[in-house]
Amino acid sequence: MRAAPFAYLRPDSLEEAFEALAQFGDEAQLLAGGQSLMPAMALRMARPGVLVDISRLAALRGIALEEGALVLGAGTTYAEALRAPLVATHTPLLVEAIPHIAHEAVRSRGTLGGSLANADPASEMPACMLALGAQVVLRSAEGERAVSMEEFALGTYTTAIEPGEILAAIRIPLPESPRRSRFREIARRSGDYAMAGAALVSDEAGEARFVLFAVSDRPILVPGAPDVDAVLAAIDAEVEFFPDNHVGISTKRHLAGVLARDLLSRSAPKEAA
Ligand SMILES: Cc1cc2nc3c(=O)[nH]c(=O)nc-3n(C[C@H](O)[C@H](O)[C@H](O)COP(=O)(O)OP(=O)(O)OC[C@H]3O[C@@H](n4cnc5c(N)ncnc54)[C@H](O)[C@@H]3O)c2cc1C
Structure with a gap:
């Protein structure tokens, strides 16, 4: 199948992009790496x-330390993030997770902003950003607002992005004490979307954020970490499981328990930042 006919605009600035969104309204859709949107258009699921x-907007590029946070431009590709020394130093969780996304061709074009905006519940990046306590920066012709990942991911393919807004950057706060992280996903084959996955970020003060993904309609911050029994109890009592095309709810629930035991029971996390 071929994509339905469409017009193509390549603004030279964010301001021009806002003008295009204002002019064409619901007809317009942003194109970043195209790794989700182009297949959806080819299948005519998006028109x-x-x-x-x-x-190619410079305003969406760049990786920098700013005011106690690692700031990643939304247009940063997975491959660029993987190569960036600042990412390796401050967010090794991303370095651990990104190789699980598809394969090199997808990682060289797909962007962090595109992944968050696409809001596939089986995607690795929204879960990692939630575990890292990140905020997304949404810009529009009216200005800018920051939204926590808890408030950003609203459901399958649904986010807090309002019409006219562009996800411009992701801000990951840097902790005062060293932070440790772990990532694991269970997939049929390397590079496939996960059947279930989890990310854990903890600090020396005993605070921990344990996030499950690919088990519900959005990444889930499960309360109780780092206590494995508390997390297992919360998984039973509080997580609303959703099936996908391959895996039912009971398997998802089982895999969530496996991941929680695996990530929370090991005593010496290997990643530090
Ligand atoms: C074969 C294959 C396997 C894949 N496997 C995985 C996988 O295992 N895990 C995974 O997470 N992903 C996977 N993907 C999806 C891939 O990660 C996409 O790159 C990503 O989901 C979207 O990023 P993109 O830059 O390509 O966005 P696009 O496809 O260009 O856009 C996706 C959506 O986000 C919107 N958007 C993009 N950027 C912005 C922005 N800055 N502000 C507001 N809205 C925006 C677009 O309008 C569109 O609706 C796979 C893709 C393919 C083709």
Whole structure:
């Protein structure tokens, strides 16, 4: 199948992109790496009348330390994040997780912002950003607002992005004490979307954030970490499991328990930042 006809715009600035979104409204859709949108268009599951290509906007690029946070431009590709020394130093969780995403061709084009905006519940990046306590920076012609990952991911393919807004950057706060992290996902084959996955971030003060993904309609911050029994109890009592095309609810629930025991029971996490 081929994509339905569409017009193509490549604005030279964020301001021009906002103008295009204002002019074409619901007809317009942003194009970043195209690794989710182009397949969806080819299958005619997405039929934007106007594609607004933001993949070359300088305003969405860059990786920097700013005011106690690691700030990643939304247009950062997975491959760029994987190569960045600042990411390796401050968020080794991302370095551990990114190789699980698809394969090199997808990772060289797909962007962090595109992954968060796409909000596939089986995606690795939204779960990692939630575990890291990240905020997304949403910009529009009216200004800018920061939204926590807890408030950003609203459901399958649904986020807090309002019409006219562009996800510009991701801010990951840097902790005062060293932070440790772990990541694991269970997939049929390397590079496949996960059947279930988990990310854990903990600090020396005993605070921990344990996130499950690919088990519900969004990444879930499960309370109780780092106490494995408390997390297992919360998984039973509080997590609403959703099936996917391959795996039912009871298997998802079982895998969530396996991941919690695995990540929370090991005594000496290997990643530190
Ligand atoms: C074969 C294959 C395997 C894959 N496997 C995985 C996997 O295992 N795990 C995984 O997480 N992903 C996987 N993906 C998806 C891939 O990670 C995509 O790159 C990612 O989901 C979207 O990023 P993108 O930059 O390509 O966005 P696009 O496809 O360009 O856009 C995706 C959506 O986000 C919107 N959007 C993009 N950027 C912004 C922005 N800055 N602000 C607001 N809205 C925006 C677009 O309008 C569109 O609706 C796979 C893709 C393929 C083709």
